[in-house]
Amino acid sequence: MPLTSWLSFPVSPWRGSAGLRFSDLSEQQILSLAIALEEEDARIYNTYAEVLAEEFPDSAKLFRAMAAEEDGHRHRLIELYRQRFGERILLIRRQDVRGFVERKPVWLIRPLDLEKIRAQAEIMEADSRRFYAQAARHTTDAAIRQLLGDLAAEESRHESQAERLGDRFITPDAVHSEHQTQRRLFVLQFVQPGLAGLMDGSVSTLAPLFAAAFATHDTWSTFLVGLAAAIGSGISMAFAEALSDDGALTGRGSPFLRGWVIGLMTTVGGLGHALPYLIPHFELATALAFAVVAVELGLIAWIRKRYMDTPFGLAVLQVVVGGLLVFALGIAIGSA
Structure with missing residues (x-):
């Protein structure tokens, strides 16, 4: 088998020299993109949790809870997609659309810095809220527009939800312990x-x-x-x-x-x-x-x-x- 076949990777059919314009996306593409975004965000939060689990267990619980919320959003999006467009979800990702900010890989945040990770999570939630708000305005299907609008509202509440989760999982003793761990590292x-x-x-x-x-x-x-x-x-x-x-x-x-x-x-x-x-x-x-x-x-x-x-x-x-x-x-x- 030629060496190039071993080194080749699947490429999204939407990738081009300049990428797709958001205004040109169909409702099927928007839902497919939303599903991919939720999958990516949940994976990032779970990665944060795995990275923090040993040294910062309380913050790891927080990110696992946030990943669970993103999984819930993904399930709702897939359910509506299945009703409207069937079982085949289009392969379209954020890098295929102009204007999307790339998620910062967790390995670039090393050495561990809780403040950087939490700041990155806030940016992710803000990006998701803007995406859902714009996507809702762009669609005409009533059910799709309602779901996207609901998700935009939920993303806007995530900051306060994260604070409540923080109150639950990150106690003053845990914060002190994590600060001591950060200092030791x-x-x-x-x-x-x-x-x-x-x-x-x-x-x-x-x-x-x-x-x-x-x-x-x-x-x-x-x-x-x-x-x-x-x-x-x-x-x-x-x-x-x-x-x-x-x-x-x-x-x-x-x-x-x-x-x-x-x-x-x-x-x-x-x-x-x-x-x-x-x-x-x-x-x-x-x-x-x-x-x-x-x-x-x-x-x-x-x-x-x-x-x-x-x-x-x-x-x-x-x-x-x-x-x-x-x-x-x-x-x-x-x-x-």
Whole structure:
């Protein structure tokens, strides 16, 4: 069998270079499109529920309830379609009609953010309400117009229904628990790799940078050493993190995303005290580099206190003392 036959996918007969105009749709096409929309929305809500089930079980219940409502709409639409047009539902989807906004795939919302998902659900309900209102005005069949008008009214009430479902499923304790979970995921997926990169870039590059500075007293050569150390450390840390655990068991998220985060922050940390050596005056550049180092170490200590629940005094001891030892080592070697 030719390779192309294995790679081919079914294509809707309505797809064209520009798509169909909504005003040209027949009542049969409108009902078929409405059925497809309800199927898609129910599938998206169920997907949200599956994605949220482990970390946010109460919000998952909310989206399952919303999916059940969409399934109810679909059943009513299919029943009326069967009465009017028979058993064969036309294959027509939102991407076949001009002006429809594509649904955002759930995998593009990662890492999980409840507010983004709930905002997307509100957009979906608003899109459905506008569709049913316009479709009702476009049809002349009394039964079809009545059903579409009823669905438009129901979609307009979904926001308040979602609020009632939220009151039922999302209690204050559940909201607090979910916020804590979100914070934990944020720390695991972004803060920890970013902090590790910032510490490595800020501390490990101190010795080669200041060794080069005090050995050569040449600002441009010192900058090149710092630039090479920062970028090299960033690449090394990025690959090491990207090839580590896949995050499935630890909840640390995508290793490739963590690799980008840790690589970027390592490079930023190393460049911070290298950039002052773009100034041609050695004493001024060195004094400014000293100040940048102090700010970097203080920032790292604050981040450890803010997100890692480390007492500030202990964070200062761990970061500043270690950083100063590396800093002094670089100066001693460069001055030898």
